[in-house]
Amino acid sequence: MKPIKLDxxxxxxxxxxxxxxLNPNHPLIxxxxxxxxxxxxxxxxxxxVEKIGxxxxxxxxxxxxxxxxxxxxLSDKNVVHRWVENSYWQYFCGYEFWHHALPIHPxxxxxxxxxxxxxxxxxxxxxxxxxxxxxxxxxxxx
Numbered sequence: 038m039k040p041i042k043l044d045x046x047x048x049x050x051x052x053x054x055x056x057x058x059l060n061p062n063h064p065l066i067x068x069x070x071x072x073x074x075x076x077x078x079x080x081x082x083x084x085x086v087e088k089i090g091x092x093x094x095x096x097x098x099x100x101x102x103x104x105x106x107x108x109x110x111l112s113d114k115n116v117v118h119r120w121v122e123n124s125y126w127q128y129f130c131g132y133e134f135w136h137h138a139l140p141i142h143p144x145x146x147x148x149x150x151x152x153x154x155x156x157x158x159x160x161x162x163x164x165x166x167x168x169x170x171x172x173x174x175x176x177x178x179x
Contacts, residue, residue: 039085039092039093040078040085055124055127055132055135056133058124059124059128065126065128068129068165071167072104072168073164074097074100074131077096077100080160082096084152098141099141099145099149101130102116102141103150103161105119113143116143117139117142117146120139120140121137121139
């Protein structure tokens with residue numbers, strides 16, 4: 038089934054949004070603004086069928102976990118467990134409110150990696166490189 042879409046429009050009584058509490062200059066918040074999440078969601082949404090099976094986890098969550106995993110050199114298990122502890126990671130992955138539970142089972146990342154294939158993972162890499170070029174962290178070859 039198609040991935041779930043994150044819906045952060047609805048507020049929560051007695052809970053603050055991350056955007057109200059976190060440092061807007063934090064590198065992960067800045068990077069999250071530069072990545073073309075909608076484009077990645079549209080591209081990867083095509084890999085799923087309608088109305089068959091349980092809905093997949095949100096594309097932004099999984100792509101965000103893949104990016105964090107490679108930024109910090111973590112295993113599938115460690116990236117998922119550290120996500121629970123870090124509000125900047127949760128915000129980067131598209132969440133506006135604190136979550137105390139694991140967002141996804143670590144073995145699901147293996148399944149997603151297989152579904153995306155080399156071409157899909159390459160698109161994620163291209164997106165992060167484009168963001169790095171925009172910030173000046175990486176320069177284009179002449």
